Amino acid sequence: MNQPIIATIEKHVGIVRLNRPDVLNALSLDLMKMLVDTLESYDDNPDIHVILIAGSEKVWAAGADINDMANASVFEMYERNQFARWERIRKIRKPVIAAVSGFALGGGCELAMHCDVIIASESAKFGQPEINIGIIPGAGGTQRLTRAIGKFRAMDMVLNGRFISAAEAHQFGLVSRIVPRENFYEFALKLAHDMSKKPPLALKLAKEAVLKAHETTLSEGLEYERKLFYMLFATDDQKEGMAAFIEKRRAKFEGQ
Ligand code: CO8
Numbered sequence: 001m002n003q004p005i006i007a008t009i010e011k012h013v014g015i016v017r018l019n020r021p022d023v024l025n026a027l028s029l030d031l032m033k034m035l036v037d038t039l040e041s042y043d044d045n046p047d048i049h050v051i052l053i054a055g056s057e058k059v060w061a062a063g064a065d066i067n068d069m070a071n072a073s074v075f076e077m078y079e080r081n082q083f084a085r086w087e088r089i090r091k092i093r094k095p096v097i098a099a100v101s102g103f104a105l106g107g108g109c110e111l112a113m114h115c116d117v118i119i120a121s122e123s124a125k126f127g128q129p130e131i132n133i134g135i136i137p138g139a140g141g142t143q144r145l146t147r148a149i150g151k152f153r154a155m156d157m158v159l160n161g162r163f164i165s166a167a168e169a170h171q172f173g174l175v176s177r178i179v180p181r182e183n184f185y186e187f188a189l190k191l192a193h194d195m196s197k198k199p200p201l202a203l204k205l206a207k208e209a210v211l212k213a214h215e216t217t218l219s220e221g222l223e224y225e226r227k228l229f230y231m232l233f234a235t236d237d238q239k240e241g242m243a244a245f246i247e248k249r250r251a252k253f254e255g256q
Helices: 029-044 074-080 083-090 107-114 129-133 141-149 151-160 166-172 181-196 200-212 218-234 236-246
Strands: 005-010 013-018 050-054 059-061 096-100 103-105 117-121 125-127 163-165 177-179
Touching (some): 013 181, 029 050, 050 181, 059 096, 083 107, 096 107, 107 141, 125 166
Parallel strands (some): 059 103, 096 117
16 A cells, blocks of 8 residues: 655655645645654654655645545544644754645645745645635644735635745745756755755754744844854854865864
8 A cells, every 4th residue: 555655865864755646645644644753753863954845746735635624523623633743843843845846735835834945846836725615724824824925915815715826936935946847856855965964953053043033023033043053153063164164175064
């Protein structure tokens, strides 16, 4: 039987591929459990510095699996406590890159927005179409989308269920880069490998600092950034990085 995700490790990059092609990678309960367990195992693995989540060229993910929810009662939904899993994704400390091609809808769009860098192929389409099936986004879509693209564009997508193209998503600030469909995965993988060569502790603290900008006031965020900045002067990688710059050689980071 096909596994809902395929997990592989390449050098310092932990890769997860969503693998339910028959249902456009719908995020079933099983898939989410495996995905989150794998992301956490990558986060705990000191040999992995960066995580890459990919779908296929045709689809990233068309949302939560509607079959899992169609007949559920409010109590069943409550008892499933499935948003606890999404909270665990939020707590991953290493950078997570999303390689998105095709549909990123509903929970699929929300999964991409849980990532830190979104590489979109020219064919990517983003949407929060939950309104069409009688619900609203539940894994942070109304909040993260609004912060990413602003109230009026978010309202258009959430109230009308409108899909936006990769070009619009890029223009609106929802994606980091657009790349040709044919090599979107190779591009994202190379980016992940390049990023994985940076000092791993600084990567984690940089992610933490940027995410803080969504959570707090400017002055508190600046204070927070400063503390993390100072902290890095306790690392060997800072000494090595600066020495290598001065000596005009390539730095060799050890993650300490
Ligand atoms: N769940 C289950 N099955 C799906 C889903 C889905 N989200 N999306 C597509 N499929 C299935 C279809 O039923 C179909 O199966 P079959 O071949 O057996 O009929 C197969 O995938 C192919 O789909 P289509 O034939 O519909 O393909 P089209 O190219 O015609 O259309 C669309 C593609 C536009 C993407 C269309 O499939 C669609 O609208 N899908 C649903 C999109 C959607 O509404 N997503 C939101 C779901 S709700 C949600 O994500 C809430 C998240 C809350 C947080 C997470 C909690 C777990």
